[in-house]
Each structure stands twice: as structure tokens, then as C-alpha cells.
Amino acid sequence: MSSLQNKQILLGITGGIAAYKSAELVRRLQDQGAEVRVVMTKAAMEFITPLTLQALSGNPVHTELLDPEAEAGMGHIELARWGDLLIVAPASADFIARLAQGQGNDLLTTLCLARRSKLAVAPAMNQAMYANASTQDNLAKLAKHDIAIWGPASGAQACGDVGPGRMLEVDELVEKASAEFQTGMLAGKRVVITAGPTREAIDPVRYISNHSSGKMGYALAQACAEAGAICTLISGPTQLNCPPHCQRIDVESAQQMHEAALKAVNDCDIFIATAAVADFRPLQAADQKIKKQADSDTMTLEMVKNPDILADVANSQQRPFCVGFAAETQDVERYARGKLERKNLNMVIANDVSQQGIGFNSDDNQVLIVDAKGSKALDKLSKAELARHLIREISERFQKAD
Known part of the structure; x- marks a missing residue:
């Protein structure tokens, strides 16, 4: 499967005859599994209509910076946060000049300023305009800023x-977009990730669980695959599709996850525990549905502690590099550091799930990385983008520890 599978790509189109190729680019990116949203400048609309791009992408085309209707839906800041990659193709000499100057005088330049993702521009202009010293200076400035x-x-x-100045062909642009998600940081390394909730049976129809959606663990599995790792995802019950190039092992209870994890880490370099594992389970699950008692308004369950998956992995004979997650509601760093030391971990990634809009069931997250040398806060990001940041952080520490 393509490394563009399930990626969210913003495509900016500026004024130039090469804009006709952008229609094919939308289709080809979608063929690779990406979702595409299109942003057009006024000049671009002189060469190709928004209706064409809307029909191809299946999404409304964004053209105005201050559009009340658009702001009521996906505003320009939300649009900037949405994308995993922003591509401007074609990028005219005028747009490149405005971008190099840090202007935000239309929707596309504003998105470039507000983005958190990688930005790539595909220049397209007359050969003399491309060779002009001002254009070359502007391109050099963009490259210096990691564009x-x-x-x-x-x-x-x-x-x-x-002469030089033609926009790259669509096949080349798609190949470069795909390469942006293939880092090779963990090439050949074996990574095991636990994700999602566990369910602890009370009787055949009831169970104890939690609000974990599994999104963070699945995003990390995707990022590991992009980094070249051989990834095994041990997942509790979720509604998510397994990321491409990952092996998924489905489990339900904490005991099943514990057994699968200890088996998988026998040949593992990195273990990442994102699963929200139930700390306790009913001592004995009933064989039949427990009936409501007419003479009682209460029910008592006797609970027993579940095995500590992460601690057992961290103290196993063939110990991998161990990363834990901590969902806290207060004193986040203190509790995270306590978990780091108590369970003999290399890293803990903690977040405050009492905050609105992050953590359980959310598409976004904001975390604090804690290790023996200190702590590092990461800004609020989509879980997909955050996962790529975290894999870079994990990879750097793993290489130093190796």
C-alpha cells in the first residue's frame, strides 16, 4: 500500500498554464489513498475553474481568506492544521516572491504561514523569469527555511x-509527496505497539472498559511504518483500520494483551505502550447474564489487579527500549516521572486528559515527553502529525541508547 494512504494533503494552485496539470495531480494523489483539499489563488482561477477541482477532489475548493461561509465550516487556521503536507503546484514567480517575503495577503500565503506540516513548492514559469536573480534569491530563501x-x-x-521552468510531471510530484512520509529512521527495527482499550468481562453481555479510541497508537504504528520499522500492533477493540505495512494482533482483555506483548517482545527493539489497559478486572466473570435483583438497589463486584504489561516488558530478560504513555488529570510531569522511574522506562509521553479537545476520542493531542534527562513539551497537533514527531524523538533516544 502507498505511503500516502489516509494522508491529508492540501494542494495550492497559483496562476500559470501548468495549473491544468493540477487536476491530474488531485486524481493521482487520491489514487494513492490521500484525501485532497484544494486552495486556489485568484490568478489560478483564470486558468482552471474551482468547479473542476471540486468535482475531482470531492471537497469544496477554498479561494477566499475572509469567507464567512468557509469560516463557519473549516476556517483558514483549521485548514492549515488539517493537512499532513502542503504542496503548491504550480508555484508562480509572484507567489514564490510573496512567500519569501512572509506575506499573508491571500488564503494560500496565510496557510503557508500558519501550517504545521511540511511545505513543498513546484516552480512553474518562463525560463527567463526562473533564471532572474530575484527569483533565485527567493528560492534560496525558501530552501533556507526548510521549504x-x-x-x-x-x-x-x-x-x-x-529551458528550465517547467513544472515537474505529475508522476514525479506524486513520488516526491510519497517520499515525504518515508523517513527510514527506524529502517529494519522491530517495534511493538499496544493500542486501544481493554474490555474486562462482567458477564456475557457487560464489561468494564474506558474511553480510549486507539487513535494515538494507530497513528504511531503508521509513523513507524513510514520510518521503515517492522511494526506489530497489539490492539484492543477499536473501529480503526490497521495501518498499511503493520501486523495487527487483536485482543480484548488485559490478560490477552499481556500474553501477546510478552510473546511479541522476544524479538523486539522498541516497545511503545499506548493502550489504556484496565488496572482491575472482575475476579470472576459470570457465565450467564447477571439479573437485576428486585430487593437490592446495589451490586458489588469483587475486583482483582491486572498484570502490569509495561513493567513486565521493561523488566524482561530481553528488554527492548521501552516507552510508556501516561494519561493524567493533574500534576502531569510529576506522575509521569514517577512512572518512568517506577517501571524502569526510557521515556514517558504524558498528556492531560482533563483538557478539552485532546486525548481520548479526539483527533488532536498535546503531550509532554519525560525522560531521565528532563522534559520536553510538544504543541497541540493532530495525532497523525504528533505521531511523526514522537517517532523522531523516540528514534533519536533509541540510537543514543543502542
């Missing part, structure tokens, strides 16, 4: 000139 420059190609141009 990827894709192309241009050289050849015959619409104006009749021949």
Missing part, C-alpha cells in the same frame, strides 16, 4: 521558449 523545492524541469514551454 522543499520540487523542480523545475527543463524543456519546451508554452510560450515557445526552451
